[in-house]
Structure formats: structure tokens, C-alpha cells
Amino acid sequence: MQSHNSLEGWSSPSRFRRLITGLSIGAFLVFIAGGPSFTTAQEKKQAATATNSSGNATSARGKYIVTEVAKCGNCHTPRMQNGELDYSRWLAGGPVPYLPAQPQGDWPLLCPRIGGLPPANDAQMITLLTTGIWTTGKPLRSPMPEFHMTRADAEAVLAYLKSITSGRGATQ
Ligand code: HEC
Structure with a gap:
């Protein structure tokens, strides 16, 4: 969140927000796909x-x-x-x-x-x-x-x- 705020002055904040959301979803998918398969x-x-x-x-x-x-x-x-x-x-x-x-x-x-x-x-x-x-x-x-x-x-x-x-x- 902090890095987001510090970049608030970007010319296109909504594009930035979409990028962050995409990255978060990607990281989450990697997390849930990887997790259960090799750890109980x-x-x-x-x-x-x-x-x-x-x-x-x-x-x-x-x-x-x-x-x-x-x-x-x-x-x-x-x-x-x-x-x-x-x-x-x-x-x-x-x-x-x-x-x-x-x-x-x-x-x-x-x-x-x-x-x-x-x-x-x-x-x-x-x-x-x-x-x-x-x-x-x-x-x-x-x-x-x-x-x-x-x-x-x-x-x-x-x-x-x-x-x-x-x-x-x-x-x-
Ligand atoms: C099979 C059961 C068992 C295992 C496995 C075991 N302990 Fe213990 N431990 C005990 C018992 C029972 C006592 C209490 C002994 C007594 O009162 O004389 C004890 C006491 C201790 C104490 C003394 C604590 C105190 O406040 O008096 C320490 C420290 C300790 N154990 C560490 C360990 C560590 C570290 C491991 C693993 C590396 C371990 N024990 C594995 C059963 C076990």
C-alpha cells in the first residue's frame, strides 16, 4: 500500500492500480497452486x-x-x-x-x-x-x-x- 501511495502522482494511476491488482492475483494463484500439492x-x-x-x-x-x-x-x-x-x-x-x-x-x-x-x-x-x-x-x-x-x-x-x-x- 505504501509504495502505491508514494506513486500516487503517476499520470495514469488507474493503469498502475490494474497492474498491482494483476500482480497480486498472479502471486495468489501461484501460492494456492503450489501450496497444497507438496505440503500437508x-x-x-x-x-x-x-x-x-x-x-x-x-x-x-x-x-x-x-x-x-x-x-x-x-x-x-x-x-x-x-x-x-x-x-x-x-x-x-x-x-x-x-x-x-x-x-x-x-x-x-x-x-x-x-x-x-x-x-x-x-x-x-x-x-x-x-x-x-x-x-x-x-x-x-x-x-x-x-x-x-x-x-x-x-x-x-x-x-x-x-x-x-x-x-x-x-x-x-
Ligand atoms: C519421549 C518424550 C520426550 C522427547 C522426545 C523429548 N523430551 Fe524433553 N522431557 C521429557 C520429559 C518427560 C521431561 C521431564 C523429565 C523430568 O521431569 O525428569 C523432559 C524434560 C526436558 C527439559 C527440562 C525442562 C525443565 O524445565 O525441567 C528440557 C530442556 C527438554 N526436555 C528438552 C527437550 C528437547 C530440546 C527435546 C528434543 C531435542 C526433547 N526434550 C525431547 C520428554 C521428552
């Missing part, structure tokens, strides 16, 4: 989580590790009644999705929020992701995996987690 609705929702981090290669790699490799969201995202992940609360924390087949004394019931402001400082988060050791000096309880990521991967994951809008999740 779920992938599009996940892609929305990168909104804050577009153009940031480190964070993009972190997103890939979190969503496609380590699957942090399977535990750290709450589910809807039908059992599917609630992407509107992406990585906002939720109940542990399963119990052990054999009784185990110290099974956690909560997967804490990890999106947005990290629950520990950068060095502690990197230690957790590269060694599996938490701020307590011990590993977290199962089913939290003991990750042994490379430092670069851990930094990418941390950058991505920080890029998520805290508490409100992916789509807002």
Missing part, C-alpha cells in the same frame, strides 16, 4: 513455527532437528482430545503421553514447556543436549532421551526453541 496441512502448521526465524540457517536446522529428527514435540506439545498434537500450543509443555509397561518408581507426569524463553541458561541447555546432563548434575528422567548432539546441532536446536513465541505456540 500439518507440515504447513509446522512451517509456521519458523516464522520468527526465516532467513536464519541455524534456527532452520534446529527446526529440522526438533520437528523431524528428535521429535521433541511428540512429548513437549499438549494433545487435543483426538490425540493429535495441538500445534497452537507447540512445545508449550503437556502431560507425558505414555506410562511405562512395567511399573517404575519415578516416572514423570509432565513434559515442561521448552519453546520460547529456555528453562535454563544457554550453557546449561547446550550441556543437556550434548551430554544428557541437566542442571541437577544428573540426566533427566525417562522418557526424556539422553541426547548426545554435536555442539553445532545443540546450538541450532536452542536457537530454534528461543524463536518460538512463548506459551502461545506455533500458529500465532
Whole structure:
């Protein structure tokens, strides 16, 4: 709109307006033609989580590790009644999705929020992701995996987690 206003002095504003309208419709058609054919609705929702981090290669790699490799969201995202992940609360924390087949004394019931402001400082988060050791000096309880990521991967994951809008999740 702004560029339009700044060009208001053109000798033929209506032609200009037609051009802009044509371009907009063209861009929209490309968008809707391209979109559904190679992304599922779920992938599009996940892609929305990168909104804050577009153009940031480190964070993009972190997103890939979190969503496609380590699957942090399977535990750290709450589910809807039908059992599917609630992407509107992406990585906002939720109940542990399963119990052990054999009784185990110290099974956690909560997967804490990890999106947005990290629950520990950068060095502690990197230690957790590269060694599996938490701020307590011990590993977290199962089913939290003991990750042994490379430092670069851990930094990418941390950058991505920080890029998520805290508490409100992916789509807002
Ligand atoms: C299989 C389920 C599962 C997966 C997958 C998983 N977590 Fe966890 N995570 C947990 C559980 C359960 C806890 C709580 C452990 C406890 O209370 O001892 C936890 C705790 C944490 C904590 C500590 C938070 C706090 O405030 O105490 C961090 C940080 C964390 N996870 C990050 C991650 C990241 C990053 C990933 C992916 C790279 C990930 N988790 C994948 C289940 C999971």
C-alpha cells in the first residue's frame, strides 16, 4: 500500500492500480497452486513455527532437528482430545503421553514447556543436549532421551526453541 501511495502522482494511476491488482492475483494463484500439492496441512502448521526465524540457517536446522529428527514435540506439545498434537500450543509443555509397561518408581507426569524463553541458561541447555546432563548434575528422567548432539546441532536446536513465541505456540 505504501509504495502505491508514494506513486500516487503517476499520470495514469488507474493503469498502475490494474497492474498491482494483476500482480497480486498472479502471486495468489501461484501460492494456492503450489501450496497444497507438496505440503500437508500439518507440515504447513509446522512451517509456521519458523516464522520468527526465516532467513536464519541455524534456527532452520534446529527446526529440522526438533520437528523431524528428535521429535521433541511428540512429548513437549499438549494433545487435543483426538490425540493429535495441538500445534497452537507447540512445545508449550503437556502431560507425558505414555506410562511405562512395567511399573517404575519415578516416572514423570509432565513434559515442561521448552519453546520460547529456555528453562535454563544457554550453557546449561547446550550441556543437556550434548551430554544428557541437566542442571541437577544428573540426566533427566525417562522418557526424556539422553541426547548426545554435536555442539553445532545443540546450538541450532536452542536457537530454534528461543524463536518460538512463548506459551502461545506455533500458529500465532
Ligand atoms: C519421549 C518424550 C520426550 C522427547 C522426545 C523429548 N523430551 Fe524433553 N522431557 C521429557 C520429559 C518427560 C521431561 C521431564 C523429565 C523430568 O521431569 O525428569 C523432559 C524434560 C526436558 C527439559 C527440562 C525442562 C525443565 O524445565 O525441567 C528440557 C530442556 C527438554 N526436555 C528438552 C527437550 C528437547 C530440546 C527435546 C528434543 C531435542 C526433547 N526434550 C525431547 C520428554 C521428552
